Amino acid sequence: MESYRWDLNLKVRLFGEGLFNLLFWMYFPFITVYFARTLGVELAGLLMAVPPLFLLIGSLIGGSLADEIGRRPVMLVGTFAQGILFLAFALSTNAYIDYITYIGIGFMGAVYKPASSAMVADLVPTEHLRDVFATFMASNNIGAVLGPILGAVLFFEHRQALLLGCAVVLFGYGVLLAALTHETRPASPEKTVAKTFRTQGRSYATILRDPLFRLYLIAGVFALIPIMQLDVYLPVYLIEQAPATFDVSNTVLFGWLVAYNGLLFVVFIMPVTRVFRAWDERRVFLLSTFLAGFGTFLVAFSSNIWYLLVVTTVFTFGELIRSSVSQSFISRYAPAESRGQYLAADTLQNTIGKFLAPVTVLVSGFVPPYAVFTLILLSALIGMGLYAKLFQQLTQQDG
Template sequence: MPAQASLLVRLHRSTADSLGGLPEAFWWLWVSTLVNRLGGVVSFLALYLTAERGFSASYAGLVASLIGLGSAIAALVGGVLADRIGRRPTLLAVQVLTALTTVVLGSADGRTAIATAAFLVGLTGYASRPAISAMIADLVPGPDRARAFALNYWAINIGFGVSAALAGLIAARGYRPLFLVDALTTLLCAAVVFVKVPETRPTTPPLPAAAPTASGGVGPGLATVFRDRRFMALTTLTFAFGLMLQQGNTTLAVDMGRAGLTSVAYGAVIGINGLLVVLLQIPVTRLTRDQHRGTVLLVSALLTGAGFGLTAFAGSSAPRYALTVGVWTLGEMVQAPASMSLVSELSATHARGRYQGVNSFAWSAASFLGPAAGGLLLDHAGREAVWGCCALLGLLAAAGYLALGRRMDAPPGQA
């Protein structure tokens, strides 16, 4: 009995340390994120276009890239809107528009119509990211932000893991209902925000245009963000990291389809990504939160590059694909909270939306170029070239994170 009591006490302390002390508004934002991610049609879009509609891998990559192009534009626009008109109005408007464009994509027919609808989904669907990230930074004090971003990422992957498994089963009977479910969850997300999440934008006036910001720049404009050299170095590495992760959303599905594996198998394999994040994100974040940021990000790049590189040896075995997903998921879990917390640390208070927008722009640029590059490589150079390039990119990103960590430790005049 004493041993059991001690175990319960330790479990209670661990839970309180991981989940306690965060504002109520943050948890409602967390719930809205979870609801939104229960619709996961984008992850099955490449498989829908190739297996269901008969398009080539190159065209599927192009469509995914158009979503990325739309999201790249949306990231910057969404960041500016979050600072100018507020986080909450921006979030509500783009979620309603996302639901509408998702339905349009599901009913589109013909190459041009599908491509146009995909661009609109990217344009609306990703404009919410800077607002959500800025809200978290507004609501949560600095020491707790890495934990808050990890919890938000946890919600994303709980929803993603559930949606991937269920969507694979639904897709086996037809893909069109997936678009309607995705639209419905987006509207439910907007309803939660409307009822429970207040505006968080700072009310005090922004710094004058000539005043220095916390990150070393001046003023809160987009130009200032792009002149912030440390932040832009981080953004460049985020782009490289995103190029790797995009292969899991598009190229991996096509590769598994060509290996003779079904949509159910892909759903189960990619669902491991979300399942591992659900089970391990909080322990991994606690394990790494006191470690050097450069080391944490370096390890994340090595794991992610290795995981995707090992896909070249998966053959036609679903368990082998599952193993590779497990390896790069560990890298993803290590990278996400560390990178997002660093972004908020470098952001000036009244430019948080813009900083988060530029960071989202890096992910969106990766989602624009990554699927197209993966599809072209798969069609014209073979699967070994795709996964070999991912391994190389992981090594390059690791070297970049190592250099950035040293630069962050250097005195301001020597950075």
């Protein structure tokens, strides 16, 4: 393994983020079901469309702060703030307070993420970015293997202990970040937080004036909506709406599918990254979007466990193929001094996608599942068309 991968900053993050993600995947896949049960399906569908707005704000703020005051302080604030919010979530006895703390956790996680990605891009040569981002994704998805299986029981029966565990892990990870990591931001004139907030709006406006970058973001929104359904509509469908066809509860069945999704990531993220290393981004994005959309659409036709494992394989490989390409593309494209802001702007597609994805939960209260899954497939087809247009224009521009 190349020496840059052994930088202490990267090793601390691999360990800390991997450990936290084990606990994260014990609660996150079931959060929509939790709010649907406590607040009602229709209200939950509406409320789950709100957190992405806070993710958007958090990403933009975190990206600007990462470029202006440094990656490390932003990561520290994001980590400790999430720990405090998880503690509040664990001690809460009110569903609406739970919802508010859930929004806060997402917000501070969004502040953390651009700085974290920018730190990787600071330390790793451009030609190795796909491999390194893939390594982090593999580490983060190790928890996705066991997490959902354990969470299917622990989240609903021992929710307080699980959330307290998340808080403890985050506090411990924050201590490691403070003690063992160093700043990686490229040298530039010192900036203050106040100045950052005054100037970040103009900075993002400049980035978003690029018509090709805007098209890239819009295409990404439609492409990501099918991928996000594993955490949004699929738990509602499989746990609350699908007929039982196996000798376990549908909750446990869904936990197995999420674990299988994580296992595929752990096993195949590096081989898939190597196999598709020679592919251009156009083919990667088109194939990924098709597999994710069509694979999710196929869930509608049976709730048999073996059938669901096959279609989970299809839509998971769609996510796998694109997972390391998007970040490496933006990291390579962005100027070093603006890398955090570009990575934050790149998360706009993820944030807007999360805002729109819960529409499927809301719609499911009025139409049958086949109609919802058709809507998901349509989103993927629109994304493919926009990607084709994007890369056609990029080819013309380069020519």
